[in-house]
Amino acid sequence: MAPNVKNQKIDEGEFLRMREKVLAQWPTGKEVDLDEAIEYQKKLPDSKNYLKIMQKLHEEGRTVAYPRAGTATIEDSISLYRKLEESQVPFLLVTTDSYTRQLEFKKVEAAIEETKKTGKKILNGFPLINHGVKGMRQIVESVNTGAFNPRISLKAYPLGSEIAFASGMTGVSAGPFISWGAYEKNSDIAEAIGAYQYMHRLIGYYADRGVKITCDNHGWILTGVQPMTVNLATTIAEAMMEAEQGVKSVVSCIHLMGNLAQDLAWIRVAPRLMREYLDRYGYADVIIAGTLAQHTPLFPMPQGMGGAFAYTDYSALVGALGKVEACSIRSIDEALGIPTEESHQLTYESVNWFFNVIRGQKIDLEMKEIAIEERIAELEIRAILDKLLEIGDGDIVVGCIKGVHLGIIDSSFSPNKQVKDKVIGVKDCRGAIRYAEFGNLPLPEEVKEFHREKVAERERADGTKADYEMTIRDFWAFNKGQLIGKPVRA
Amino acid sequence: MAPNVKNQKIDEGEFLRMREKVLAQWPTGKEVDLDEAIEYQKKLPDSKNYLKIMQKLHEEGRTVAYPRAGTATIEDSISLYRKLEESQVPFLLVTTDSYTRQLEFKKVEAAIEETKKTGKKILNGFPLINHGVKGMRQIVESVNTGAFNPRISLKAYPLGSEIAFASGMTGVSAGPFISWGAYEKNSDIAEAIGAYQYMHRLIGYYADRGVKITCDNHGWILTGVQPMTVNLATTIAEAMMEAEQGVKSVVSCIHLMGNLAQDLAWIRVAPRLMREYLDRYGYADVIIAGTLAQHTPLFPMPQGMGGAFAYTDYSALVGALGKVEACSIRSIDEALGIPTEESHQLTYESVNWFFNVIRGQKIDLEMKEIAIEERIAELEIRAILDKLLEIGDGDIVVGCIKGVHLGIIDSSFSPNKQVKDKVIGVKDCRGAIRYAEFGNLPLPEEVKEFHREKVAERERADGTKADYEMTIRDFWAFNKGQLIGKPVRA
Amino acid sequence: MKKPTVITGTVGNDAHVIGTKILSRALREAGFNVVELGILTPTDEFIKAAIETDADAILMSSLYGMAELDVTGFKEKCIEAGLDDVLLYIGGILGVGRRDAKEDEEKFKKLGFDRVFPPETELKLAIGDLWADLKAKGKV
């Protein structure tokens, strides 16, 4: 986990030495026996394998909901995941709680005790590490269908993923950017990548022995209203990092911002470029298992149930029109708190309706706007990736690290102090997202001109500058049932 | 109201003689003073005028919800319509109860008393005639924005519309086909058209004095799964009948069946042909105020809240993509019973989200399927209308009457015994609606061939015949969250 | 075996036809002799038809919410008409607003109905009940 981290496969001996330290972080680490774990994984049915599920969905032309779920106790978890299974949700997310994420396992223990005594819910997720392989396997074995997939944290991923995979989880949110860029204040990008390499290498170890665990690549989740360019570029960078460590199955995640043409363009362009860059850099044997779309959770959902259903149904619509295999769905309780089982169930009932009705029609949308957005997005993503590879001398890890320092990749509103925070995004008159400030993003002049025109049009329409005020207005728009944040007239 | 009814403006003297009988049906008839009523209408603000509201929506490129509402007491009505106003619903439907519809005003009186005493809800709508002009004006005056619009019945429309317009209602569901074809068992089409001519003539009387009341033309609401061809043809026929009696403002209503391309094609084709036929037959001065789309309420909604939201959001989506001014929305309680105020509010919160977000994007959908469906629909509607005009010797009323007898216009599942019931509809593999049986519909051979191909494809896919079983399966599909009714395998 | 005869129709001022049509067809396919009265059928007509055809059961539908008003006193009228032994079924949306199926069942059983069916009833099961009830009465 050195700061001089490179995109280079960790040597197996070295990896095994690192493992010892990782497993020693908490007693449940001892439950992990890699050989036994690999056998366990091999015996899992296809219906619990992330990659196989994705491939089947693709063949059948279906879209399913990708939930956000995680609850503190094993009993509640079993009940919750069975409900999800009933709701035909085959991807079973295990969101861990915030103590686990900070390696505060003692606090977790206390909270579990307290909940047992008083019934009061304290933890905001599943304490995977405290429950250990034994606990997690009970959950994996409690359903017939569904690939489990943990959400952990920079600090807790190494041990967490050991326990996860040994428990039969077959997918994982695997990119370093999400933790570093959206959950951390002081962490260093080099350290973050280094920390994630451990998990990637662990997956590589499984892969070398015939077990394919799939990596969701969320990229740098960009906070607030801004184009997903940097996000999509980093999902591809992440796939390249994972591939180098031996990962054989990745997912292209696309974060959506609400303009149909732009969202569909991103859905089309992202997996295509991911394939191209993987192939070009020697990772042609890495499978892109499927695509996962979601309205990036970086603005608040409507609090009212009507608006919440509309927004989440809209996510389902865009996912289905984009023909993605899975669509990450925010429950109707998103703005209110961790959803109840009933809220989960109602949410999937609703989005499944959309998935079925839209996909069944086999709609091929053709709009000239999609083609325009696709071209712009492709130019942008290529410009950024190529620049990163250039400054990294062909090494994507080095490129990303330098890129952060130089603001070649940048985001507004990031909690991480390392981030330049020189870019600003706003919506254009049709609700597509444009840069009002480019910071140091290496975008081609033609592309910048395109953004400038669209932003100028918006400024004229609103009669205000495209600035921080506007980005905040736009940030709240969907929450208020509007496409664009309207200026408040005095 | 003679069986030898023709498409010919009722002479004013004759009309005024008819009025006397109509107004004598119930004491509240005496409250109607036409001169005073015309003055009252003229003083209404634009925000309560159906035509003006439609035109403004068109200019602003907005879609709004068209509710289905009606509750028994004046107090509850005021509360309900104010809630609708808060929900930005500018079309305020007044669905009358079933006793009123049968002219059973004494029973209404008893029910109102019972409700006053016990608080128990008995009537399934607003007893417009019992409440009279005085009662209804209280309601009209209780909101700032909103055009009231009554839903009555074949029998009760004459007196009901007298009271409605005198109370300041500015729109009305005006076609004879809806009552005759969907609400009646024994009534005769000629009598039905005759009965409606009275209302049309009344609107003409207002129009001659400068007050434009707008007619929604719903056409023959076709029960069950069948193409909307006959429905759309009859909406145009209705507009021609209304125009002849002096109506100056009509709405093109489009009933949708759930396949996006077909639904959008219907939305495009219907007002275009309505304009053409009105112009060709000498009614060029009749304004088409706007378009009103709705997923025809002839199959059941999902009972679960998730599915109900999805379905109703889908209606909103299609309406918004179709750029209609208003979209008739079923509340999330549709399958459960008359909606509560809260259900209304949640429903509009949801659909307004879709209206705003979709219309704001100014999406111009281009799909080759839309063009194909548009062409087919146009050929079908023209073939039917031209045939009706041919057998009616240029008289659309005579044509429609003969058309019903001959099955030139026909429907499956109609409650009316006069209907041939020789047609059967099923969904094709993409959920578009096709004829499996054409009955006596005068469709061009090319069109029939198109239907046959699509139906054959479906039969192959399902491995079953396209018959009554299939139409019933398809009828339940949306209710079960599916696009198409899947065969149950033994 | 003689085919049992049943009367179907939508009672009172209710115009919802689809349920009763589907039900009638299903009954016919299941081997019943069906007298289909359709929508807007006054209770008296049900009784008249039952007498005329010596029916074994009346299967009413109502969706529009005003069923209770329509059928209050119906059982008594049946008894008066000597139809004590005719099975009475009713189904649909049996009141105004969101329903509690259990409450509806109790209410309409008190009004003299032998069975009460909520919306989305699986007709195969309902027809199974009908066979069972007829058997219990020794009619089939």
Add this chain to the structure above:
Amino acid sequence: MKKPTVITGTVGNDAHVIGTKILSRALREAGFNVVELGILTPTDEFIKAAIETDADAILMSSLYGMAELDVTGFKEKCIEAGLDDVLLYIGGILGVGRRDAKEDEEKFKKLGFDRVFPPETELKLAIGDLWADLKAKGKV
């Protein structure tokens, strides 16, 4: 008039930054001297910063649902540190699951907070409250 100094940040292990960022900026624009601690801020750091900058108020955020655990005992620590007079505000989603704003308000007031703000708080109004409270204390 001296600018009043306020501390902002997301308490405990919470990483939700947007609320506290927007709040910090709004405070700055409203004329406050803002010490912005950002996310993942332990309660001790709030206290340290308040002492160092002689702050008038601490405005904490928490969205992740575990605020109660994070801030239990915080008021007492403030008093120990001699910060009796510093205003304590907290806002966000103050527990796990659907919330009742009134209950949250009571709970966190018992824990020593002067004001408690639900999600979607209109920041202009909250800052108005802050001015009023500071005035009442004679600090502005």
